[in-house]
Amino acid sequence: MTNADPFVELLAAAGRRDQRAFARLYELSSARLFGVALKLLRRRDWAEEVLQEAFVNIWQHAAEYNTALAAPLTWMTTIVRNRCLDWLRRPQNEIASDDNSLFESIPDDALGPLERLVQSSVTKSIFSCLQRLAARERQTIALAFLHGLTHSELAEHLREPLGTVKTYVRRGLAQLKDCLQS
């Protein structure tokens, strides 16, 4: 996501059916995207399946990708995240995510790893904005985005009433937007 974004060129080449460029794109981005999928799905086999689906999708739609709309990595991350969220919301998979032991693998402070990113110039604004949020709001947003928790899962994890959690999410998002626009 720097000025000379190698992903823009690789994605454009993949759009022209260049399989070598696509292989390179995979090489450069798959670890990051696999990390995103693993965090959301918390199961390796699911994350592998979703990563595969997502990259086939990226290949099929590479020609339609528009640089003006989103940075390539944002676009690819969104494809992976949407696949993960669909996957998590399948009725047969929700049973597994109700399992409390899965929640234990989520650190209480899901934002820990975010702190070190504050230094990065590209991501500075959103992280400095996240830091301005109240701790609970910051935590709900990170848990929802990174770990794919639903409102009721958030309520359970944070041991707070559902309505309260919904307010955290709403307020947190609204404040983030205001902060990013100021």
Place this chain on the structure above:
Amino acid sequence: MKYQNPKLRDLLASEYALGTLHGLARKRFERLMRDDADLRRNVMEWQERLAPIAQAAAPVNPPKHVWRKIEQRIQQSQPKTSLFDSLNFWRGLAMAASSFAFGLLLFFGLAPQRDAMPTYVAVLADSKHQPIMTVRYVRGAPELEVKVVQAAYLAPDRALELWTLPKGAAPQSLGLIPASGTIKLKVAQLRANSLPDIPALAVSLEPKGGSPTGAPTGPVLYSGPLLKI
């Protein structure tokens, strides 16, 4: 309608991008997005805002077999190129399939009658050369007849649209056609003297109601040369 409320739209867009909008609400929202460019833009802005948070996930190298499966699947998948390329592809295929199609025309009993006005016919085939429909037009007639010989399943939110592929010009719509049965299309705009310049016809997959842009927007499913007989 409540979805017109800008505050609610922004809230739904933000929760969709965050992932907390789920179940039926998520599906309903995706349906709304499909027909609402403004809402899609709203969601994209939110995705762009939140995307950097994903970097907090530590990168993990996926196992090798994932790439092998992806590679296999993209090699099997149909090339999905830009419409321009695919039209050229189809035009080429349509020409190459000429003699094959002519044989089929006889097979379908569409041979011309003596003393009749010149008749134009086309057999539209899929990418595997399977004939799907025939098109017949008698010069000067107000209508053109499309007969589906191989019925296909068509999702309720989709439509098939028939196009002329004039030489050196953009495709022109002849109208929507069914996925089975026979239909007569009014062809007031199809001037008989333009027919020699129309070497082929094609059918594209479009949203319900037909192409919103006046040009094919979906994949070209069937095509074939237009022959004067």
